[in-house]
Amino acid sequence: MPWLHLIFGLVLLYAGAQTLIRGGAGLALRLGLSPLVIGLTVIAYGTSSPEMVVSLQAALSGNGAISIGNVVGSNICNIALILGACALVSPVTASTQIIRREIPIMIAVSVLLCVFLYTGNGYLARWEGAVLFTGVVLYTVTTVRAARRESANTVLQNEFKSEMPDGGGAPKKDGLGLSIGLTLGGLAILVVGSHFFVGGAVTLAEGWGISQTVIGLTIVAVGTSMPEFATSMVAAIRKNSDVAVGNIVGSNIFNIIGILGVCALIQPMQAPAISVVDLAAMLLVAAVLLPLCKSGGKISRAEGVFLLAGYVAYTWWLISQNSA
Numbered sequence: 001m002p003w004l005h006l007i008f009g010l011v012l013l014y015a016g017a018q019t020l021i022r023g024g025a026g027l028a029l030r031l032g033l034s035p036l037v038i039g040l041t042v043i044a045y046g047t048s049s050p051e052m053v054v055s056l057q058a059a060l061s062g063n064g065a066i067s068i069g070n071v072v073g074s075n076i077c078n079i080a081l082i083l084g085a086c087a088l089v090s091p092v093t094a095s096t097q098i099i100r101r102e103i104p105i106m107i108a109v110s111v112l113l114c115v116f117l118y119t120g121n122g123y124l125a126r127w128e129g130a131v132l133f134t135g136v137v138l139y140t141v142t143t144v145r146a147a148r149r150e151s152a153n154t155v156l157q158n159e160f161k162s163e164m165p166d167g168g169g170a171p172k173k174d175g176l177g178l179s180i181g182l183t184l185g186g187l188a189i190l191v192v193g194s195h196f197f198v199g200g201a202v203t204l205a206e207g208w209g210i211s212q213t214v215i216g217l218t219i220v221a222v223g224t225s226m227p228e229f230a231t232s233m234v235a236a237i238r239k240n241s242d243v244a245v246g247n248i249v250g251s252n253i254f255n256i257i258g259i260l261g262v263c264a265l266i267q268p269m270q271a272p273a274i275s276v277v278d279l280a281a282m283l284l285v286a287a288v289l290l291p292l293c294k295s296g297g298k299i300s301r302a303e304g305v306f307l308l309a310g311y312v313a314y315t316w317w318l319i320s321q322n323s324a
Contacts, residue, residue, distance in 0.1 A: 009195070076282050106253050
């Protein structure tokens with residue numbers, strides 16, 4: 001039964017995220033935002049919506065360890081597993097803007113989260129949530145402004161075209177009523193899906209004697225990263241692999257400052273089982289992405305194998321520690 005709840009919740013999370021992205025992109029287009037701005041905000045944040053809803057649901061139900069473990073695990077999964085897999089399909093390229101601005105920001109917020117969790121022994125206080133939430137507001141504003149300044153840059157415009165709901169070009173301009181309905185419907189599906197997903201994960205953790213943190217770092221993290229996986233993999237298959245890095249990096253930034261910022265503001269969280277190794281793994285994959293992307297502006301297939309091997313090694317370590 002827990003597995004059924006987990007799988008059913010995952011299906012709803014994926015469907016809800018796709019519905020929310022289409023509705024949100026339609027609304028943004030109605031407001032006159034360019035495809036680039038939509039790609040950097042609505043699409044990037046929309047693919048993180050399962051993490052947001054699952055983490056918030058877990059925090060409100062007193063399972064803060066799942067919330068924090070979900071974000072830390074998702075950020076490791078996004079780079080090591082998803083980008084690694086995408087690089088095997090097609091070498092993953094990164095634009096100059098992503099290398100110079102987004103990746104350093106991702107590394108900086110990863111360091112900040114590590115400091116908060118390490119000094120607080122896995123506790124994330126409300127004031128720390130406020131700091132993170134302030135960061136997501138500033139990041140969103142500067143991203144939109146920067147995107148508008150670059151709106152004439154066709155290279156950056158094309159980078160996000162394949163992230164649109166129709167797979168290329170601008171989003172389909174749905175009617176206002178339909179866009180609002182899809183947005184609200186997507187949110188509702190996400191809420192229901194998160195209820196089943198978190199419930200199944202908690203039951204599995206209790207039944208197996210596994211800590212909620214480990215479940216959050218593995219099953220929940222991989223499950224809620226499916227929208228990022230689908231978006232990046234489709235882009236790689238279509239030879240638009242430059243989208244993959246932007247999607248992953250943007251989602252990782254939002255996971256930390258957006259999701260944990262909101263969750264900690266509403267409900268301070270405790271994840272004592274988060275170890276130095278978990279934090280180091282998150283920080284390492286964030287840091288190693290910069291030299292990988294700088295080497296020729298792309299992640300090669302060999303480097304993709306390196307990332308995948310790192311994820312397998314980390315997962316094996318988690319399982320061995322739990323069974324010890």
